[in-house]
Amino acid sequence: MSIVTVQLGQCGNQVGQELFEVISNDANDTQRKVYSECSSERFFNETANRELVARSVLIDMEPKVISQSIAKTAKSGKWRYGDRSHFSQKQGSGNNWANGYCVHGPRHEEVVMDIVRREVEHCDCLAGIVAMMSVAGGTGSGVGTYVTQCLRDAYPNSFILNHLTWPYGTGEVIVQNYNSVLTLSHLYQLSDAILVHENDTVHKICAQLMNIKHISFRDVNKVIAHQLGSVLQPALTGDSHGIYNRNPIGELMSSLVCHPEYKLLSVCNIPQVSSSSMAYSMFTWPGLLKHLRQMLIANSKMEEGIDWQVRAPSLQPEGIKRTGSHRRPGFNTSLANLLILRGKDVNNAEISGFQHPSLYTPWLPADEAFSMWKTPVPFNKYEKSAILVSNSQTLLRPLDNMVGKAWNMFASRAYIHQYTKFGISEEDFLDSFTSLEQVISSYSQL
Amino acid sequence: MTQSVVVQVGQCGNQVGCRFWDLALREHSHVNKKGIYDEALSSFFRNVDSRLMSSLQAVLVDMEEGVVNEILQGPLRELFDSTQLITDVSGSGNNWAVGHWTYGSAYREQIVDQLRRAAEHCDCLQCFFLIHSMGGGTGSGLGTCVLKLLEEEFPEVCRIVTSVYPSAEDDVVTSPYNSVLAMRELTEHADCVLPVENQSLVDIVNKIKHMSHSGKPGSVIKKDSAIISGQGGVSGAEKPFDAMNNIVANLLLNITSSARFEGSLNMDLNEIAMNLVPFPRLHYLVPSLTPLYTLADVNIPTRRLDQMFTDAFSKDHQLIRADPKHSLYLACALMVRGNVQVSDLRRNIERLKPMLPFVSWNQEGWKTGLCSVPPVGHSHSLLALANNTCVKSTFMELRDRFTKLYRKKAHMHHYLHVDGMEQGCFTEAISSLSSLIEEYSQLDATKDRLMPDAARLNIAT
Numbered sequence: 001m002s003i004v005t006v007q008l009g010q011c012g013n014q015v016g017q018e019l020f021e022v023i024s025n026d027a028n029d030t031q032r033k034v035y036s037e038c039s040s041e042r043f044f045n046e047t048a049n050r051e052l053v054a055r056s057v058l059i060d061m062e063p064k065v066i067s068q069s070i071a072k073t074a075k076s077g078k079w080r081y082g083d084r085s086h087f088s089q090k091q092g093s094g095n096n097w098a099n100g101y102c103v104h105g106p107r108h109e110e111v112v113m114d115i116v117r118r119e120v121e122h123c124d125c126l127a128g129i130v131a132m133m134s135v136a137g138g139t140g141s142g143v144g145t146y147v148t149q150c151l152r153d154a155y156p157n158s159f160i161l162n163h164l165t166w167p168y169g170t171g172e173v174i175v176q177n178y179n180s181v182l183t184l185s186h187l188y189q190l191s192d193a194i195l196v197h198e199n200d201t202v203h204k205i206c207a208q209l210m211n212i213k214h215i216s217f218r219d220v221n222k223v224i225a226h227q228l229g230s231v232l233q234p235a236l237t238g239d240s241h242g243i244y245n246r247n248p249i250g251e252l253m254s255s256l257v258c259h260p261e262y263k264l265l266s267v268c269n270i271p272q273v274s275s276s277s278m279a280y281s282m283f284t285w286p287g288l289l290k291h292l293r294q295m296l297i298a299n300s301k302m303e304e305g306i307d308w309q310v311r312a313p314s315l316q317p318e319g320i321k322r323t324g325s326h327r328r329p330g331f332n333t334s335l336a337n338l339l340i341l342r343g344k345d346v347n348n349a350e351i352s353g354f355q356h357p358s359l360y361t362p363w364l365p366a367d368e369a370f371s372m373w374k375t376p377v378p379f380n381k382y383e384k385s386a387i388l389v390s391n392s393q394t395l396l397r398p399l400d401n402m403v404g405k406a407w408n409m410f411a412s413r414a415y416i417h418q419y420t421k422f423g424i425s426e427e428d429f430l431d432s433f434t435s436l437e438q439v440i441s442s443y444s445q446l
Numbered sequence: 447m448t449q450s451v452v453v454q455v456g457q458c459g460n461q462v463g464c465r466f467w468d469l470a471l472r473e474h475s476h477v478n479k480k481g482i483y484d485e486a487l488s489s490f491f492r493n494v495d496s497r498l499m500s501s502l503q504a505v506l507v508d509m510e511e512g513v514v515n516e517i518l519q520g521p522l523r524e525l526f527d528s529t530q531l532i533t534d535v536s537g538s539g540n541n542w543a544v545g546h547w548t549y550g551s552a553y554r555e556q557i558v559d560q561l562r563r564a565a566e567h568c569d570c571l572q573c574f575f576l577i578h579s580m581g582g583g584t585g586s587g588l589g590t591c592v593l594k595l596l597e598e599e600f601p602e603v604c605r606i607v608t609s610v611y612p613s614a615e616d617d618v619v620t621s622p623y624n625s626v627l628a629m630r631e632l633t634e635h636a637d638c639v640l641p642v643e644n645q646s647l648v649d650i651v652n653k654i655k656h657m658s659h660s661g662k663p664g665s666v667i668k669k670d671s672a673i674i675s676g677q678g679g680v681s682g683a684e685k686p687f688d689a690m691n692n693i694v695a696n697l698l699l700n701i702t703s704s705a706r707f708e709g710s711l712n713m714d715l716n717e718i719a720m721n722l723v724p725f726p727r728l729h730y731l732v733p734s735l736t737p738l739y740t741l742a743d744v745n746i747p748t749r750r751l752d753q754m755f756t757d758a759f760s761k762d763h764q765l766i767r768a769d770p771k772h773s774l775y776l777a778c779a780l781m782v783r784g785n786v787q788v789s790d791l792r793r794n795i796e797r798l799k800p801m802l803p804f805v806s807w808n809q810e811g812w813k814t815g816l817c818s819v820p821p822v823g824h825s826h827s828l829l830a831l832a833n834n835t836c837v838k839s840t841f842m843e844l845r846d847r848f849t850k851l852y853r854k855k856a857h858m859h860h861y862l863h864v865d866g867m868e869q870g871c872f873t874e875a876i877s878s879l880s881s882l883i884e885e886y887s888q889l890d891a892t893k894d895r896l897m898p899d900a901a902r903l904n905i906a907t
Binding site for chain 2: 010014062064065068091092094095096138168169170171172173174175203206207212215216217218223353359369403404405407408409410411412415417418428433434437438441
């Protein structure tokens with residue numbers, strides 16, 4: 001089954017390109033033919049001349065990023081984008097969600113959906129659509145939301161996963177909080193799941209784990225692509241009997257998103273080291289899994305600086321319901337977790353630490369909350385890697401900050417005239433704020 | 447690729463405009479060695495025929511012929527099509543009313559015609575750049591009339607105005623009248639205004655000269671440097687205001703760099719207006735440019751890179767005399783060119799943030815852009831645009847100078863004689879300026895007060 005990716009705006013296109021790079025390198029690297037073929041089928045279309053064409057649609061409201069991407073990949077010779085799989089305009093969306101959603105989206109709906117349709121038709125069987133975008137700007141966020149709506153209407157039975165990149169807290173775009181709030185509130189109704197990467201977190205990974213001195217956006221994008229690739233590449237699920245999982249997106253959804261109020265997913269991937277130290281690193285499954293578990297419950301995204309003081313709350317004897325007062329401070333409660341193990345000796349890995357009910361919210365039985373995929377094929381040159389996709393309170397604080405800042409700005413009505421002139425009213429803003437406060441409240445009570 | 451059209455009005459506007467074309471050409475020929483008309487060039491130049499000499503998307507307006515004639519005889523003459531020039535003979539006599547009402551109505555059709563032509567040549571017109579001075583008659587009066595026309599004819603195209611404000615020692619006696627009358631138009635009809643003061647430009651030029659003559663090793667100004675004048679440019683010998691005009695021209699070059707060249711975080715012109723203008727009338731942005739001089743070595747270590755960021759917030763590098771650090775920042779944009787990475791940018795923002803007071807609802811109010819192509823002769827550069835309440839002091843000074851003349855009704859008869867001009871224009875203009883100052887003051891008042899966070903919505907659980 002195949003996945004079609006829709007890359008939206010500058011960020012979506014830049015990260016998307018790195019994603020295909022990682023996947024193609026990973027698939028080419030490996031000696032395992034079945035894995036390789038499954039990965040190729042999933043992400044690329046092989047043409048008559050044995051060329052690999054990415055199953056991807058590139059959309060942007062200004063041309064520079066897309067032309068660069070296409071040129072770069074054509075040069076590399078390993079894979080390329082489809083000749084007619086891209087659409088760009090000249091003007092850009094001016095960092096204005098309203099401009100993207102109310103003007104550009106509807107204006108170009110037909111052309112864009114045409115390209116998507118063609119790409120979907122190239123697939124023997126569609127597993128799902130991954131839409132990649134940032135929330136801070138105008139195109140990724142505004143046009144991206146509109147396109148997601150169109151995808152939902154056109155493919156009501158397909159899975160749609162939105163991959164979002166959240167901007168640096170200290171600001172890349174001044175109105176980023178408005179754009180983020182509008183995007184998230186709309187996507188929550190349209191998307192099946194929302195997988196989030198935060199620039200701040202990835203930046204720290206680059207700085208502290210990978211020791212990159214002058215971090216560029218390319219470095220950040222590569223880490224995001226590595227993490228996303230490690231989730232989407234083929235793996236064996238519990239009941240797949242030796243065949244690679246056919247629909248990773250569908251399985252992701254069913255494992256992690258059991259309730260429509262809880263759709264925010266985050267990814268943790270260890271180990272993450274610089275390529276120069278890889279040769280000198282030895283990892284064991286017990287070591288990796290111990291760190292990963294603590295990263296989950298102490299809400300840390302990196303192997304360094306984990307707070308080992310945070311412990312899972314002790315279980316109450318049967319019959320007594322656990323209430324909020326038993327939650328320890330700093331403890332990250334999960335709704336559901338998906339553990340993916342890739343590499344040598346996977347079958348020896350001891351994962352019971354992730355199945356303990358104390359990690360999870362009480363209203364979902366622990367054995368339904370935890371799932372695992374594995375494959376003996378190593379990912380992207382890492383002999384062993386452990387990936388945790390979780391639906392937990394990890395994003396609660398960043399989301400709350402984002403809504404708080406946007407609300408403060410809204411209280412003074414700053415910049416609102418820029419949105420109302422394109423058709424987004426104060427009412428619309430209030431609706432968005434309300435839905436996100438609801439999400440925050442739901443996650444707080446896990 | 448989007449296009450922009452430059453409209454230069456009056457003596458100052460045209461002189462600055464020409465320096466801008468000179469630098470733009472030099473920048474593009476530096477980047478585009480093959481001389482092929484490419485995407486980047488198309489933002490300001492249109493392809494007339496297969497020669498490289500393409501035509502500028504510009505409209506030049508002046509009510510006396512001196513400056514425009516010089517252009518027509520200078521080396522840039524091949525780039526201008528005679529229809530792009532709108533001139534008259536006698537000038538406006540430093541009288542805003544003559545510029546705005548008399549010439550405004552006389553040349554209205556011709557100007558609209560030219561603007562439409564320029565716009566039609568553009569595939570996708572994003573922005574009009576208006577360059578003028580505030581103190582005189584043509585730039586100030588006719589220039590603001592053109593601004594109104596732009597809003598009427600092309601309401602969806604962004605209007606960015608570069609205005610040169612007169613200094614207190616300006617030799618034009620009526621410059622306060624002209625400036626205040628023009629201010630009203632700018633407040634009502636422009637999307638963004640980049641105010642520039644002659645005195646600051648003079649200070650900067652002196653500083654550069656001082657650096658180059660001080661004999662410090664490593665502070666030699668490179669020959670190619672786009673900052674200092676025509677050496678290496680198309681025009682050759684330097685004229686009196688050239689150095690100052692160069693700085694303003696550089697401002698325009700840097701603002702548009704991300705629209706013309708690639709980068710890892712693009713910042714388009716419409717994004718500037720979107721991010722830096724929280725309330726429609728408060729659209730006056732303080733520009734600062736760094737570095738002002740090139741250093742001899744190319745691989746500048748990080749310390750010097752950080753210095754560039756620090757300098758952008760120092761008064762010496764601003765193009766108007768005001769003190770942003772002691773006023774309130776509403777928003778700030780950093781446009782970086784050259785080999786600078788996002789980590790450098792983030793590090794410097796973290797470092798500088800504690801020293802800069804931001805308004806309570808925009809504590810992280812930074813808009814950033816990274817363009818990979820540096821300006822000619824430099825390895826990197828930084829343009830900072832700040833929407834800061836410090837412009838209030840410039841406006842207050844202007845208001846004072848106006849009031850001194852207005853109280854005595856000095857020179858007013860020259861204005862009131864002009865058809866279309868009435869006493870009401872003066873009172874409206876001064877009240878517009880006063881209310882603008884008041885809006886800035888109200889925001890300023892929040893500065894040292896600890897503003898509580900707005901109470902969040904309560905959701906029924």
